[in-house]
Amino acid sequence: MIEFHLDYRSGVAPYMQLIHQVRQALRLGLLRKGDQLPKVKDVAAGLAINPNTVLKAYRELEYEGLAAARPGIGTFVTGTLDGGSLAAHQPLRRELLRWLGKARRAGLDDESIEALFVSTFRSASEEDIA
Amino acid sequence: MTAVIAAEGLGKRYRGKWALTDCTLSIPAGHVVGLVGLNGAGKTTLLNLATGMLAPTTGTIEVLGERPAAGPAQLARVGYLSQDAPVYAGLSVGDHLELGAHLNPGWDAALARDRIDQLDLDPRRKAGKLSGGQRAQLALTLALGKRPELLILDEPVASLDPLARREFLQDLMGTVAEQEVSVVLSSHLISDLERVCDYLIVLADSRVRIAGPVDELLSAHHLLSGPRRDPDTRPAGCQVISASHTDRQSTLLVRADGPVVLDPAWTVSEVRLEDLVLAYMKQAAGRSDRNRNRHLEALT
């Protein structure tokens, strides 16, 4: 069973953080199909957050097809996240390392690299939505 | 769904000063409601009116559809925790449970005993010897033992240390998850309210400034930042709650009840609950300052 944690200073809504953590756990193999997600009561009591927040996260996961609620028993994982097989990760990682090398040779320091990446990533995501 | 608390033009005046003015609320059931405001804003007055400890000067209030403290049946449906969790110092923890059993026909003795066990409270210990956090837990047990539909908590964690505060809120959230109980809790600590509340009421200067589900409030408010504008700017379709200007930049916290089309020079970002509450409090303070100044001007 996974354990949730919250970062109140991250600016990300708590229910989104819970969803991200479930998805991350699925990607890393910490959660597998058929596993039970922690009970709403336990999450609410453990983190001292409103149970509706937990319910909202679980409902969203259900909507995405990743989990299903069984009334009276709990919420269970029903889907997997195909974040791409590990095979697809390797070439991407290599490309990324190459780009990082280029950026350093161009004289960018760590913060500039991160800022460049984040702003490009964000505008790309917005374009995806638009 | 009946509102758990319905107030219409509610006002309370003591010693010539209005502690609460023109309060109209309809709090739906099934939420954890946060009542936030500075000390002196009227939170305790509102909660005392809701529990029947005070009678209104103007307006009406109904709790669970009935007059507060109308009779034993109404009292049984509402659990209350007063500020500083008073308990009988000379009575033991077990005695307090007996008190609950004798004074509440709907008392669930098994539930109360389980809570005391889980909380590791020794039933033989005198209540006067408990720590602040333990007293708050005991008082909460007394409020929950009668299985109320509504729980009213007046600054339950204000005087607790951070660990006790966290434990209390954890316990409260666990209970809300298990039992179907609506909660109204007041606090001046916005960080606590952020975690646990899904409905918010902001009281400032004895008036309700804003009330509604947290999700809706957050999606209706935006933080606009951009190049310096005229201080009286009002972007289309928005109500400016607070504004701050430097020589280069203007930042506005606005409320927009629908989708908004704005000048692209504005950067729109989400508002955090704490910022929203502070903006409304500042707005209230600004208005009362302006009133005071106007009175002064009229006198000169």
Added chain:
Amino acid sequence: MIWLTWRQFRAQAVTAAAAVAAFATLLAITEPRLASLYTGSGFAGCRGGSCAGLANAFLGQLSNATPFGGPQGFRLLPAGTNLYVTVYAVGLLLILIAPAITGVFWGAPLIARELETGTSRLTWNQSVTRTRWLTVKLALVGAAAMAVTEAFSLLQAWWAAPISRATDLGGSVSVFSGGRFSPFVFATGGIAPLGYAAFGFALGVTAGLLIRRAVPAMALTLAVFAAVQVVVPLWVRPHLFPPDAAIAAVESTHATFSDFSGAPTLSAAVVPGQPGAWILASGAVNAAGQPVTALPAACGPASGTPTAGSAFGSDLGRCLASHGIRESVSYQPVSHYWPLQLVETAIFLALALALAGFCLWRLGPPRLNSRPAEASQRAVGVEATVRSE
């Protein structure tokens, strides 16, 4: 609510019971000797009006007695003090202060302490209304206060029966004096203590409700109760029941003379034929029944004008009688004892009930949903008790 009242009151109840038990034990130990002295003295069998001498003899013996007779009797007190005098005085004191003590220590904190500590906010939000809460507390603790005081009174009445009889018939030795109408004896006998206890308790509760703090309420209760207990015997009690009147020969009333700023006054000491009567007023009257302002010159005693406080000798008495001067007395006879007790007790009980009713009204259900126009007219007692924001 009964459980809670008992649980909160338990320690005080035990203390009170212990005090009553201790007093009862003291009386039980000392009673046999008292009873034997009484039956042994000629006084017990004496009937009629001239038992004063025998009464005094009995009381005199009593004031020198020890519980088990003879010098071997145990000595609790230093030599020279007298056990029976002490026990009698202690008894009177206990009965007199019991209503004040219960009023101050049980009544004043009843509401005030709960308001001060905030526990009222705990209890009033359980499923019991404020009205029921207060009604049960008033009834149970009030009844206990009355029971304790009356217990002391009944014990004392039983133990001191011979002494009361002796003082009624004119006996007077040290503290055994005054008869049933004397302020201390009247206030501690019959059923009057019940009335005082109820009143003292209700007074305490009311003070606590109005002042909202236990210690100041206790002080106020004590002050008001003490004031009432001084005022009532002096100015109220004499008028509670119509007194009888009689006119008799000056000598037969054992009148004494006092001279206040020139006008001579004769104060009767007894009412002939009415042993134990309580004299309210007396004065010399002439044959026509009018008050006399000056003694006839012919009746000055042989050795000059009478000195204040002296009793009239029989020569002087005969002289006054020959001038038609008699003593007029307004008094309450012994037969009025129970009517006076009943009226006084009824008044105190009525006051107690009125105070209790006031407290219930003030504390009662909040008057809500009143129209704005009338809203501010009626003060609700609890408001100021709640911490304002």
